[in-house]
Amino acid sequence: MKRVKRAWGWIDDRIGWSEAIWPIVTHPVPKVNWWYVLGSATLIAFVVQVVTGVALAFTYVPAPNAAYESLDFITSRAIFGNVVRGIHYWGSSAMVVLAFAHMAHVFLIAAFKFPREVNWLTGVILLGMTLAMAFTGQLLRWNQDAYWAVSLMASMASRVPAIGDVLVDVIIAGQTVGGATLTRFYATHVFLIPAAMFVLVGLHLYLVIRHGVSEQPKPGRPVRKETYRQEYQELLHRDGIPFWPDFVWKDVVFALVTGAFVLLLAIVLGAPELGPQADPTNLEAHPKPDWYFLWLFALLSYAPPALESLVIVGLPLLIGILLVIVPFTAPYGERSYTRRPWAVATVVFSGLALGTLIWQGYRSPWAPVLHAEVPQAVTAGLQGDAARGAELFRQEACLACHQIGGEGGQRGPDLSAVGDRLTREQLVWRILYGGNNMPAYGQTLTPDELNALVAFLSERRSR
Amino acid sequence: MSDHAPATAVSADILSRRAFLNRLSLILSGLIGLVLSVPILAYLLTPLIRRAPGIWLDVGSVDQFRIGETVQIAIEDPSPLPWAGQTTRTAVWLRREDQGAFTAFAVNCTHLACPVNWQAQAQIFLCPCHGGVFYGDGRVAAGPPPRPLPRYDVRVQGSTVQVLTRPVPIGDA
Numbered sequence: 001m002k003r004v005k006r007a008w009g010w011i012d013d014r015i016g017w018s019e020a021i022w023p024i025v026t027h028p029v030p031k032v033n034w035w036y037v038l039g040s041a042t043l044i045a046f047v048v049q050v051v052t053g054v055a056l057a058f059t060y061v062p063a064p065n066a067a068y069e070s071l072d073f074i075t076s077r078a079i080f081g082n083v084v085r086g087i088h089y090w091g092s093s094a095m096v097v098l099a100f101a102h103m104a105h106v107f108l109i110a111a112f113k114f115p116r117e118v119n120w121l122t123g124v125i126l127l128g129m130t131l132a133m134a135f136t137g138q139l140l141r142w143n144q145d146a147y148w149a150v151s152l153m154a155s156m157a158s159r160v161p162a163i164g165d166v167l168v169d170v171i172i173a174g175q176t177v178g179g180a181t182l183t184r185f186y187a188t189h190v191f192l193i194p195a196a197m198f199v200l201v202g203l204h205l206y207l208v209i210r211h212g213v214s215e216q217p218k219p220g221r222p223v224r225k226e227t228y229r230q231e232y233q234e235l236l237h238r239d240g241i242p243f244w245p246d247f248v249w250k251d252v253v254f255a256l257v258t259g260a261f262v263l264l265l266a267i268v269l270g271a272p273e274l275g276p277q278a279d280p281t282n283l284e285a286h287p288k289p290d291w292y293f294l295w296l297f298a299l300l301s302y303a304p305p306a307l308e309s310l311v312i313v314g315l316p317l318l319i320g321i322l323l324v325i326v327p328f329t330a331p332y333g334e335r336s337y338t339r340r341p342w343a344v345a346t347v348v349f350s351g352l353a354l355g356t357l358i359w360q361g362y363r364s365p366w367a368p369v370l371h372a373e374v375p376q377a378v379t380a381g382l383q384g385d386a387a388r389g390a391e392l393f394r395q396e397a398c399l400a401c402h403q404i405g406g407e408g409g410q411r412g413p414d415l416s417a418v419g420d421r422l423t424r425e426q427l428v429w430r431i432l433y434g435g436n437n438m439p440a441y442g443q444t445l446t447p448d449e450l451n452a453l454v455a456f457l458s459e460r461r462s463r
Numbered sequence: 464m465s466d467h468a469p470a471t472a473v474s475a476d477i478l479s480r481r482a483f484l485n486r487l488s489l490i491l492s493g494l495i496g497l498v499l500s501v502p503i504l505a506y507l508l509t510p511l512i513r514r515a516p517g518i519w520l521d522v523g524s525v526d527q528f529r530i531g532e533t534v535q536i537a538i539e540d541p542s543p544l545p546w547a548g549q550t551t552r553t554a555v556w557l558r559r560e561d562q563g564a565f566t567a568f569a570v571n572c573t574h575l576a577c578p579v580n581w582q583a584q585a586q587i588f589l590c591p592c593h594g595g596v597f598y599g600d601g602r603v604a605a606g607p608p609p610r611p612l613p614r615y616d617v618r619v620q621g622s623t624v625q626v627l628t629r630p631v632p633i634g635d636a
Contacts, residue, residue: 064547147550148577152592156575158634166511168634172511175540176631178550180510281537281554283570285577286591294487300575305607311604366594370580397585401594411594411606439596439604444586 029247030215032109035109037254038102039208041202044255045095048262049133052088053190060140062186064178068277069143070200086266091414092134094262096292104347107326111214115224117327119211122204124323129197132291136189138290147278147358148287150177150185159309160276163263176280212236213247217335225332286313286367294361297353301366365410368400375405382456389456396441404460412438417462427454515542518620519625528624530560533581533599535570538626555615555626556581556588558599565624567615568601569632574608576633588612 012018045134060079061070074081085392103123112120135153139146149172157167173180215235241247276282289297303311337344372394379390393399401411431453434440445453504506505512516564528534536557543551556568556579568588570578575595577592588597595606612634618625 018592063546064550065546148592151571151576151631154633155574156572165634169511169630170508172631172633174630175515175543175628176550176553178540179544179547181550205571277549279548279549279552281535282554283535283554285578285579287577301607303607305609308607308609356479367591368589368594370591392584395584397582397587397589400582400589433603437605439587439598441585443598 006390008402011172024209025244026242027209027212028236029213029243030235031239031241032213032216034245034250035105036213037251038098039106040248040251041255041258042095042098043205044259045098045262046130046197046201048091048259050096050194052084052091053194055084055099056088057190062140062183064142064182064278067140068274070418071141075274082270083263083266085271086269087262088137089271090262090265090269092137093291094258095130096134098258099127103127104351108337108340108343108347109214110223110330110337110340110343112327113333113335114225114228114331116207116211116214117331119204119207120327121324122200122207124320126197126200127323128320129193129200133189133193133197133288134292136185136193138186140182140189141274142278143275144278144282144285145275145287145289147177147280148285149289150181151445152287156312159312161313162230164304194374213243217337219334219336219338221335222333223331224336288361288364291358291362295357296361298357298364299362301364302360338437362378367409367439368397368411369407369409370397370400372399372408374399375407378405378460382459384454385452386459387451389454390447392453393456396449396453398453401438415457415460417460419458419461422458424454424458427457515628515630517616517627517629519620519627521623522555522557522626523561524622525563525619525624525625526622528565530555530559530561533558533583535581536626538628541628553631554578556612557617557624557626563619565617565619566600567617567626569615570614571613571632572597572608573603573610573612574606579612 013263015021056074059070059074061067061079071085072087078084106123108121133150139150154168154171154177157171158164160167171181171184173184215232276284288294296351299311299315300308334340374390374394379387380463382390393404398415399408403410403414404416406416418427428450430438431445431450432440432442441450494620520538520541522536522538526581533556535550536555538555540547540551540553554570556570558568559567562564572579572590572592572595574590574595579588579590579595579597581588586599588599588601590596590606590608593607595608596604597608597612598604601614603609615629616627618627
C-alpha cells in the first residue's frame with residue numbers, strides 16, 4: 001500500500017494531477033437546472049460517434065467496388081455489426097438533435113452574451129460540422145440514395161456564383177460520380193472534419209472553463225460589461241458548487257438515459273436498410289436525404305424557380321451569418337427569456353418551420369408516383385372509350401402527378417371529380433396545351449386517345 | 464520569461480534582437496506551411512488540373528434502334544480507376560430520330576441532377592426528386608428544371624452509333 005502511494009506520488013508530481021488538473025475538475029460552478037445537461041450530452045454523443053466510427057472503419061472498405069458489400073457484411077454477418085452500425089446511425093441523429101437543443105437552450109437563456117461570445121461562435125461552427133458529418137456519413141453507405149445524393153449536392157454546389165463549376169469538379173473529382181468521389185467523402189468524414197472538430201471541441205470546453213458555466217438568468221438582472229465578471233465571482237463564492245461531482249452527476253444521468261435510448265433503437269430497429277447498391281445505370285431511384293436534410297429538400301421543391309439559386313446558396317449563407325451575429329446583436333442586457341419575447345418567437349418559429357418542412361420532405365407530395373394503378377373501384381363498370389381512357393390515364397403517366405380515387409401523385413390537382421369542374425372542351429384544351437406546370441400532350445396523343453381520355457375524365461364526378 | 468529578463472533591464476539591443484527573432488520565427492513557420500501546402504493542394508486538386516479528353520464510344524449498330532424510340536444505354540468510362548466498380552458506367556437516353564440521326568440525353572435532371580425516367584407511352588421524361596418533366600426532345604415540360612436535358616454528342620460511323628464521352632453534366636449551362 002505504501003509503495004502504491006509512493007508510486008502515485010511520483011506520477012502525481014510528474015503529471016501535475018493534484019496541482020493543475022484536480023482544481024479544474026472541481027472548479028466552482030453555479031447551481032443550475034436540468035436543461036444544462038444538453039451540452040455535455042452532445043459531447044458524449046460525439047465521443048460515441050468517434051468510437052463506433054473507428055470500429056466501423058476496421059471493416060468498411062472505401063472503394064466503390066467494395067463499399068456496399070463491406071457494409072452489407074457489417075450489417076448482416078459481423079458479430080454485433082448491425083448494433084454498432086445502428087448506434088452510429090441513431091447516435092448521429094441523437095447528436096444532431098442534442099446539438100440543436102443545446103443551441104436553442106443557450107439562445108433562450110442568452111448564455112451567448114458577454115463574456116461568452118466566442119463560446120457561441122465555436123458552437124455555431126461545431127453545429128455546421130455536425131451537419132457536414134451527417135451528410136458525408138450518409139454517402140458512405142454507397143447505395144442508390146447515397147449515389148444520387150452526391151449528384152444532388154454537386155448540383156447544388158454548381159449554383160454558387162463564379163466558382164460553382166470548380167466546386168463540382170472538386171466534389172466529383174472525375175468524369176463521373178465514382179472511383180475518386182467516394183474516397184474524397186471518406187477522407188472528409190473520418191479525418192478532415194473530425195480533426196477540426198477535436199480542435200474546436202477543445203476550444204469550446206476551454207472557453208467554458210475560462211468564462212465559467214453561465215448562471216441561470218434572473219429577470220431584471222441584466223448583463224453589464226463593467227460588473228458582470230465581479231457579480232459572477234461573487235455568485236460562485238456565495239452559492240457555487242464543485243463541478244465534480246455536485247454538478248456533473250446530472251450530466252452523467254442524462255447521458256446514460258440518452259445512451260440507453262440510442263442503444264435500444266440500435267438493437268430493436270438496427271441500422272437502416274441499405275437498399276439497392278449504387279449503380280449509375282439503375283435509374284429506378286427515389287433519392288431522399290436522411291431526415292436532417294429533408295427540410296432543405298422540401299424547400300427546394302417549393303422555392304420558385306427564379307429564386308432557387310438564391311435559396312440554395314443564399315439561405316444557408318444567411319442562416320450562418322444570422323447565427324454568427326447573434327452574440328454581437330445583444331452582448332449585454334436581459335438574459336431571461338421571459339423578458340426576451342423575440343428570442344422565444346425565433347425558437348418557436350424555427351422549430352415549427354423545420355418540423356413542417358421535414359414532414360413535407362418526408363411526404364414529398366411533389367414527387368411523381370411512377371408505378372401507380374387506377375383503383376378497381378374507379379375502373380369497375382367502365383366501358384368503351386371510358387375504359388380505354390382509364391388505361392391511357394396510367395400509360396400516359398397522368399396518374400404519376402394526378403390522383404384518382406386515392407391513387408397516384410399529388411403534384412397536380414386531384415382529378416377524382418374533375419367532371420364536376422371542367423367541360424369536355426376545357427379538358428381537351430388542358431390536355432393538348434398543358435400549362436400551369438403540366439406538359440402539353442398535343443404532340444403525343446392521337447385524336448382517338450384524346451377522346452378516350454376525355455370520356456374517362458368527364459365521367460369523374462363526385463356522384 | 465520575465466523572471467530572467469525583466470523588461471526594464473533589457474537594453475535596446477536585446478529588444479531589437481528579440482523583435483527580429485520573433486519575425487524570423489513567424490516567417491519561417493509560414494514558409495514551412497507554404498512549402499508543404501503546394502504539393503498537397505496540387506495533389507488534392509488533380510481533378511481540376513487533369514481533364515480527360517472525350518472519346519467516341521461504340522454503343523451499338525444503327526439497326527438495333529428503332530426510329531422514334533428512346534432507350535437507355537450505358538457507356539463505360541474510357542479510363543476508369545481500378546476500384547471504381549459499377550460506377551465506371553454511365554446511363555444515357557438514346558433516341559433514334561430518323562434514318563441516320565440520333566440524339567443522346569444525359570439522365571441528370573437540370574434541377575438537381577436526379578435521374579430522369581422515360582415514359583415511353585407519354586413521351587416524357589419524369590424526374591423522381593421534385594417532379595421535373597421534359598419532353599422527348601429534351602425541352603422542359605413542367606416542374607422546376609431551369610434548362611433542357613443536357614446532351615451527349617452522337618454520330619453514326621458506317622453502321623455504328625457512337626457517343627462522345629464527357630464529364631457528367633452537372634451544373635453545365
